[in-house]
Amino acid sequence: MYEDTQRRELLQRLLEQSPYRRKLRGQEEDIARVALKNVSVCKALDRVLADPDYASSGRIHRRRLAASVATINHLFEWVYFASDSFVERARRG
Amino acid sequence: MDDRVHDYVVVGTGAGGGIVAHQLAKAGLDVLSVEQGKRLPSDYFTNRNPPGARKDWGIRPDSAFPGNPRDAIFNHELFADTETRSSSRSAERAFLSYQVMELGGLQNLWNAVSVRFAPQDFSGWPVGYADLAEHYAATEKLITVCGAQDNIPSLPDGCFIPAKPLREADRIISDAIEGMKRPDTYVIANRKAIETRSDRANACAQIGICTSGCMVDAVYRFPTRLLPEIEQLPNYRLVTGMKAIRLERRPGDAEIEALICRDTTSGEEVRIRGRRFILAAGAIETPRLLFNSRDDAAPNGLANSSGAVGRYLQDNAKVALSTSLLKLWGKPASSDIGFADRLLILSKDTLTDGSEFSFCGHMIHTVIDTPYYLEGLQAVPAALRPWLARKLFNSYVTLALFAPGDPDPENRLTPSADRDRFGVPQVDITYRYSARTLERLERIERFIRKALRRASGTLLYGAPDRPGTGIHYAGTCRMSALPQDGVVDRNLRAHDHPNLYICDGSTLPTLPDKHLTLTIMTLANRLAHHLAAEAPARPAQAVREMADFRAQ
Numbered sequence: 001m002y003e004d005t006q007r008r009e010l011l012q013r014l015l016e017q018s019p020y021r022r023k024l025r026g027q028e029e030d031i032a033r034v035a036l037k038n039v040s041v042c043k044a045l046d047r048v049l050a051d052p053d054y055a056s057s058g059r060i061h062r063r064r065l066a067a068s069v070a071t072i073n074h075l076f077e078w079v080y081f082a083s084d085s086f087v088e089r090a091r092r093g
Numbered sequence: 094m095d096d097r098v099h100d101y102v103v104v105g106t107g108a109g110g111g112i113v114a115h116q117l118a119k120a121g122l123d124v125l126s127v128e129q130g131k132r133l134p135s136d137y138f139t140n141r142n143p144p145g146a147r148k149d150w151g152i153r154p155d156s157a158f159p160g161n162p163r164d165a166i167f168n169h170e171l172f173a174d175t176e177t178r179s180s181s182r183s184a185e186r187a188f189l190s191y192q193v194m195e196l197g198g199l200q201n202l203w204n205a206v207s208v209r210f211a212p213q214d215f216s217g218w219p220v221g222y223a224d225l226a227e228h229y230a231a232t233e234k235l236i237t238v239c240g241a242q243d244n245i246p247s248l249p250d251g252c253f254i255p256a257k258p259l260r261e262a263d264r265i266i267s268d269a270i271e272g273m274k275r276p277d278t279y280v281i282a283n284r285k286a287i288e289t290r291s292d293r294a295n296a297c298a299q300i301g302i303c304t305s306g307c308m309v310d311a312v313y314r315f316p317t318r319l320l321p322e323i324e325q326l327p328n329y330r331l332v333t334g335m336k337a338i339r340l341e342r343r344p345g346d347a348e349i350e351a352l353i354c355r356d357t358t359s360g361e362e363v364r365i366r367g368r369r370f371i372l373a374a375g376a377i378e379t380p381r382l383l384f385n386s387r388d389d390a391a392p393n394g395l396a397n398s399s400g401a402v403g404r405y406l407q408d409n410a411k412v413a414l415s416t417s418l419l420k421l422w423g424k425p426a427s428s429d430i431g432f433a434d435r436l437l438i439l440s441k442d443t444l445t446d447g448s449e450f451s452f453c454g455h456m457i458h459t460v461i462d463t464p465y466y467l468e469g470l471q472a473v474p475a476a477l478r479p480w481l482a483r484k485l486f487n488s489y490v491t492l493a494l495f496a497p498g499d500p501d502p503e504n505r506l507t508p509s510a511d512r513d514r515f516g517v518p519q520v521d522i523t524y525r526y527s528a529r530t531l532e533r534l535e536r537i538e539r540f541i542r543k544a545l546r547r548a549s550g551t552l553l554y555g556a557p558d559r560p561g562t563g564i565h566y567a568g569t570c571r572m573s574a575l576p577q578d579g580v581v582d583r584n585l586r587a588h589d590h591p592n593l594y595i596c597d598g599s600t601l602p603t604l605p606d607k608h609l610t611l612t613i614m615t616l617a618n619r620l621a622h623h624l625a626a627e628a629p630a631r632p633a634q635a636v637r638e639m640a641d642f643r644a645q
Contacts, residue, residue, distance in 0.1 A: 019475055034149045040158050074158040077475075081464035081482060082150035082165075090486035091426055 007045045008032050014072050020080045031079055035072075044071035099125040099330075101624070102352055102367035104337045104382070107198025108610050109596035109617040110373030111315025112232065115322065116621030118329035122628055126329075127354060127365065129336040130195030132316060138306040147305075151463040165463035166304070167191060167562060171201055179377040181511035184522035188406070189561035190377050196333055197316045198375065199564065200610075204303050204434070205285040205312045206455070207238045207611040209249045214605040219574040219583035222249070228618040232611065235618075236313040240284035247277070247451060248439060248607070255289055256282035256435075257297070262458040262490055263435045265420050269548035270438060275540075278440040283455055286313035286611075287432065302433050302459060334358050338517050339386040340370065340395055340593070348592045349395070355515050369592045369624070373617070376406070376566035376599035377506065381520045383570070384508045394508075396570070396587040396595075401580050403506035405568035406522065407498030407604040410530050411454065411558050412537045413491055415465055416550035421488035433459035438494065439606075442536040444529065452537050453606040454494030461489055469552035490548075492541045495563060496533040498604025499526075506569055524560050534558065565609050570599035585620050596620050 011032055015021055024031065035041045047068040053059045060069065080086060100123035103114045110126065118124045151165025173192045175182045180190045193199050209229050212222040226249075233252040240253040259267070259282070267280040287303070288295050288311045297311035310317045323329045335354045341364075342349050352365045372379045380403040384394040394402055434455035441451050466489060470478050506520040513519055526534075538555075545553060573579025576588035581600050587593040596617045598609055 030149075034152050037149075037154045038152060038156060038158070039154055040156070044158070071158045075152075077478075078152070078158070078464060078467065079150050080479075081467060082147070086479070086482075087461070087486075090483040 002046050002049045004036050006049055007036060007042065010045055010048055011035055011072065014069065015076060018073055018076045020076045023080050023083075023086075024076060027079065027083075031076070034079075035075060038075070040071060041075055044068040096366070098366045098368060099123055100368050100628075101125070101371060102127060102365055102369070103371045103373060103596075104352065105198060105373035105375065105378075105597065106196050106315050106320075106331070107200055107373065107375060107597070108203075108613045109598075110371070111197070111200075111319055112235070112614045112617035113371055113373060113596050113621045114329070115235075115315070115319040116618060117624060118323040118326055120621070120625040120628070121328060122625060123328045124323075124330070125365065125367070126331045127335050127337055127352065128196050128331065128333045129357065130193075131333050132196045133201065138308045147463060165465070167564075169202060169305070171195065171306070176514040178513070179375075179381045179520055180506075181509040181519040181521050183511070184509070184520065185561075187560065188408075188522040188524040189559055190522065190566070191561065191564050192375065192377065196320075196331075197314045200312075200314045202304050202306055203312070203610065205287050206283065206434075206437070206608040207233065207236065207251075207286045208284050208437070208453075208607045209251055209615075210605055210607055210609075210612050211247045211249060213247070214603075214607065216603070218602055219572055224583075225612070225615050225619060228615045228622070229611070232615045232618045236286040236318065236614065237288050238284055238286050238611070239282075239289040241282045243279065243281045245279050245281070245439070248279070248281075248437075251284065253284065256284075257289055257432055259435055260458065261424070262418065262421060262488075263456065265418060265548050266456045266490060266492070266544065267436060270440075270544050272547060273543060275440055277451075279438070281437050281439075283434050283437040285432070285434075287311050297432055299432055335363065336515050336517065337374065337382055338362075338515075339382065341386070342388070342395075342590070344388075345390070347590050349590055355517070357515065367592075369594065371594045371596050371620070373596040375597050376569045377520065379595055379597055379599045380506050380569045381518075384506075384520065385518055391589075396580050396589045396593060398589050399573075399577050399579060401502075401571055401573075401578070403520070403569050404502040404504075405500045405571055405602070406504045406506060406524060406566070407500055407568040407601075408561055409495035409498060409563035409565045409604060409606065409608075410526060410534055410560070411493055411495045411563050412534055412541060413493035413555075413558070414538065414541045414545060415489060415491040415554045416545045416548075416552060417466065417469075417485045417488045418490055419488075419549040419551055422485070424487065426487040433457045438492070440494075440540060442533075442540065444532050444536070450497055450533055450536075451606045452494045452496055452533070452540075453608075454492065457491040457493060458489070461486070466552075466554055469554050490545075490550075492544060494537050494541060495565070495606050495608075496530060496537060497606045498565075498567060499530050500568055500603050501525075501527060526560065565598070565604065567598040567601040567604045567609055570595050571602040572600050573602065584623050585616060594620060594624075 106128045114126045148170040151168045215221045242250045295310040334357045341351045354363045386395040436456040504524045509519045509521040570580040
């Protein structure tokens with residue numbers, strides 16, 4: 001079990017590495033708020049935080065933690081596609 | 094609150110409560126409506142960014158990633174949370190119960206589908222279609238239902254204003270289903286309580302999804318349509334922010350004497366006295382109120398000598414599948430994005446035991462505010478997904494079809510040890526799909542898959558049904574001819590208490606495949622006329638208004 005501050009920091013770091021980082025700029029606080037209430041996202045964050053490489057050096061082992069990182073990236077993707085700005089743009093065609 | 098004894102105390106302002114209060118007040122009778130929630134500001138829905146108003150992008154604490162948050166469409170900020178709603182936190186493991194505890198209730202977010210039950214749908218009820226026909230007509234006119242005369246035996250026609258024109262997506266789906274050439278299958282213009290006449294100030298402007306709340310008040314709601322007609326009447330009063338906790342009676346007396354409430358602002362307990370009490374708080378809250386009203390002579394709750402209060406909980410289980418239609422690829426986006434479901438679909442199938450069942454639902458095509466289609470794009474490289482999603486966006490359709498309810502006495506509400514934030518005991522829910530329901534859902538899914546493929550559907554995305562997401566709750570204070578079999582009689586009067594009535598979905602003994610709201614409102618209309626006929630002589634003007642209304 002990790003503190004929300006640790007999870008929040010990791011989440012922010014992953015967001016910065018996400019392909020949706022520019023599109024989600026300005027929504028970091030809301031994303032963190034929703035993410036930290038979500039059970040599956042918190043479990044994924046905790047798995048990364050518990051990883052020995054991350055704990056010692058802050059390095060995210062992409063292969064070993066692929067599933068956990070994918071979960072969090074799916075969250076970012078969902079937020080982007082559920083945003084009003086995407087929907088308005090898509091409606092315009 | 095003063096110490097008056099009100100002639101009629103109506104708990105709840107949703108589908109049933111709104112109609113019965115309006116009709117009684119128009120008849121000149123003394124009515125007090127008691128509502129737990131507040132009146133929403135007139136600009137509440139206009140402040141929402143179109144097209145939707147999903148709370149937290151539809152993401153719930155239990156939404157799963159990867160994959161799609163399946164119940165995203167139901168994550169609206171108006172839905173009561175675990176601290177406010179009637180059911181306990183643990184109840185949602187078995188059954189998700191959705192409530193809006195503000196003035197107007199669930200109708201603040203309802204889809205407005207308004208269809209009559211057919212005569213055969215009343216099998217086993219102590220009332221029949223003939224008892225309700227004139228009240229169906231009166232209610233349809235009161236709430237303005239759009240539709241067309243379709244002459245279908247299983248779906249009686251009504252008193253309609255014009256239906257909305259079909260779009261290209263509607264015609265593609267309609268042709269596909271008609272091409273399946275199944276018997277007793279119909280695809281017709283949807284029937285909804287929406288103002289479609291373009292010369293009206295609140296005409297539907299097709300700018301949003303009905304279930305997000307209507308920005309132009311085209312969708313019928315009690316606060317915007319009927320309340321303005323009665324709230325200035327000297328014989329009508331509405332009190333909001335007043336949570337009903339329990340009913341009280343004098344010891345040894347069957348009659349209810351008072352409704353005990355908690356002022357949600359001050360926290361004080363308030364005692365409201367009345368001559369007749371009408372509970373219209375919904376199929377989850379009304380039984381809860383009865384349980385919490387237990388006394389020494391009724392240890393299992395008031396109106397519960399039969400043991401039926403809380404039992405026979407029903408909902409319409411559903412299957413919803415979505416796809417992108419190849420026939421719509423490359424077509425320009427439609428500016429007509431609202432009133433998403435223009436089609437009503439009805440059909441039948443047969444189970445392995447030889448029994449037939451009907452199912453009913455609609456096709457939804459509009460701007461999507463939660464990206465349920467994402468799972469289907471996972472095979473596409475991430476860099477291309479936004480482009481492809483935009484290209485396909487206007488080609489998505491969903492078919493959502495409902496199965497009939499399954500009246501099982503063991504699907505039930507029971508008193509809980511948990512309490513809400515007002516300190517009022519909640520209810521636990523026990524609920525399980527029967528084998529018959531599961532087989533029905535399987536058949537419905539097969540129908541939808543075939544229809545969507547015929548319509549040029551590409552990847553199909555399923556929304557697994559979770560119990561409670563039909564939001565058509567019924568059965569928990571069922572009507573019955575005999576007191577030992579139910580809670581209320583054919584006139585919705587409690588068998589155990591001569592001055593207690595119930596007027597919401599809880600009174601429906603069975604639930605057909607069709608949406609139940611119009612029938613709830615029709616029963617409310619009938620109840621009001623019944624009570625008005627029993628009432629002592631009233632002002633001549635009110636009598637004329639009632640007669641004029643019945644003659645329409």
